[in-house]
Every structure is written in structure tokens, then in C-alpha cells.
Amino acid sequence: MNNHLQRLREQEELTRNQRRKNMRLSRLLAAMVLLCFSLTGMVGVMMSISPKDEKKSDENVNEEAVKTELSEEDKWQLILVNKERVVPVDFTVDLITFDNVRVDCRISDMLRDMLNDAKKDGIDIAICSGYRSVSEQRQIYEAKVSSFLTQGYNEEASKINTNQYIQPPGASEHHTGLAVDLQTGGKPALDESFAQTPAYEWLKENAAKYGFIERYPKDKSDITGVFWEPWHFRYVGPSNAKAITSMGICLEEYV
Numbered sequence: 001m002n003n004h005l006q007r008l009r010e011q012e013e014l015t016r017n018q019r020r021k022n023m024r025l026s027r028l029l030a031a032m033v034l035l036c037f038s039l040t041g042m043v044g045v046m047m048s049i050s051p052k053d054e055k056k057s058d059e060n061v062n063e064e065a066v067k068t069e070l071s072e073e074d075k076w077q078l079i080l081v082n083k084e085r086v087v088p089v090d091f092t093v094d095l096i097t098f099d100n101v102r103v104d105c106r107i108s109d110m111l112r113d114m115l116n117d118a119k120k121d122g123i124d125i126a127i128c129s130g131y132r133s134v135s136e137q138r139q140i141y142e143a144k145v146s147s148f149l150t151q152g153y154n155e156e157a158s159k160i161n162t163n164q165y166i167q168p169p170g171a172s173e174h175h176t177g178l179a180v181d182l183q184t185g186g187k188p189a190l191d192e193s194f195a196q197t198p199a200y201e202w203l204k205e206n207a208a209k210y211g212f213i214e215r216y217p218k219d220k221s222d223i224t225g226v227f228w229e230p231w232h233f234r235y236v237g238p239s240n241a242k243a244i245t246s247m248g249i250c251l252e253e254y255v
């Protein structure tokens with residue numbers, strides 16, 4: 001029970017830390033924008049830009065904006081879903097049935113290659129969970145809340161407890177069809193013991209080649225807002241996955 005309370009406190013602390021971090025980032029950004037405006041103003045006065053030059057510099061700015069815009073591929077590969085960025089209730093993706101689950105059809109080839117290549121290396125990896133709709137998530141979430149209510153917890157405590165295990169409807173990355181929970185040895189672990197398996201070792205070494213990242217790393221829970229989930233992998237495309245993995249950052253930091 002003490003451990004449980006400790007864990008609740010840790011979760012609350014994580015959320016607070018994340019908010020503080022976001023605040024700090026917003027302030028830093030605001031300061032940078034102000035600095036840019038001041039510098040642009042100063043340069044304009046010093047060089048007395050003619051209308052023609054001004055037009056040219058506008059064009060340059062637009063060109064830059066185009067360059068920094070996400071490609072169509074990045075737009076879906078880098079979609080960010082968490083407690084602060086929930087998907088709309090009617091969010092849909094083109095799904096394909098993959099083994100016993102459903103995933104976004106755009107990732108099935110890479111997923112198949114990953115599992116087959118692991119098998120060739122003598123590593124057993126299977127999928128125990130893929131896409132979930134917002135309403136399916138709501139059912140799972142509410143069932144868990146009910147189970148705490150029947151144990152005698154009040155409404156608020158039941159929700160806090162549930163949030164330890166299950167993302168609220170709309171906040172689960174499984175809505176995207178780009179996330180999978182993996183298992184080895186024929187049964188889902190869905191706990192930290194997965195990190196002790198050869199399957200996890202293999203994934204750490206190879207998943208990025210197929211476009212997958214470990215979405216909730218151990219040392220990033222203050223940013224992701226989710227405790228370490230070594231079994232949960234997310235497709236972001238091979239080039240993004242390699243960059244994220246080599247930099248040792250999480251998706252929130254990357255986007």
C-alpha cells in the first residue's frame with residue numbers, strides 16, 4: 001500500500017514536472033521570438049531596406065517556412081498523442097488486420113519484416129496489442145475505474161489509480177494504429193520484466209531500422225508523462241527512428 005501511494009505521488013510529481021518544463025520552454029521560446037524581433041528591427045534601421053529589398057527578404061522567409069514544414073510522410077509518422085494532445089473522437093486510420101490485431105496499413109510491411117528478421121535471428125517477438133478506437137479505450141478505462149470503485153475507492157482516487165495503468169480515452173497512442181505492444185515467449189508481459197528478455201535486447205539494437213522506437217523510455221517519463229513501458233513500440237519511419245534512437249531522446253523532444 002505504501003509502495004502504491006509512493007507510485008501515485010511519483011505520477012503526480014511527473015505531471016507537475018512536465019508542466020514546469022513546458023512553462024520553461026514556452027518562456028524560452030517567447031524570449032527568443034522577442035530577441036528575433038528586436039534584431040530584425042535593428043538591422044532594418046541600420047541598412048534602410050528599400051521596398052524592393054524588403055520584398056526579396058519576405059520571399060526568403062517564405063522559402064524558409066516551406067523548408068521547415070513537415071513532409072506529408074512526416075505528418076502522419078510523427079503524430080503526437082498524449083494526455084495533453086488527445087485525438088478527436090472521430091479520428092480514423094486505414095487499418096489492416098495483422099496477426100490478431102489491427103494496425104495502420106502503412107506500417108504492416110515494415111512490421112512484418114521486423115518480426116520475420118527477428119525470427120531469422122532466433123528471437124521470438126509477437127504483437128499482443130495494436131489499434132484501439134477511442135470508444136474501445138473508453139470501455140477499458142471505465143471498466144478499470146469501476147473495478148477500483150467496487151474496491152471502495154472514491155471517484156477521484158479510482159481515476160488516479162486507473163491513470164497508472166491505462167491512458168484516458170483519446171490520449172492513447174494505440175488510437176493512431178502506429179503503436180504496438182510486443183510480447184515474447186507466447187504471453188504478454190506488459191511489465192518491466194520484458195526488458196530482461198532477448199526480444200527487448202534485439203529490439204533495442206534493430207527496431208529503428210524498421211522505423212520503430214521504444215516510445216516510453218525509462219529515463220524520459222518526466223517528459224512523456226508515462227512510466228517506462230519497454231514493450232510499447234511506435235512507428236515513426238526509419239529516418240526519424242534512427243535519429244531519435246541515436247540522439248537518445250523521446251518523441252515529445254523530437255517533434
Ligand SMILES: [Zn+2]
Nearest residue numbers: 179180181232
Ligand atoms: Zn501500448
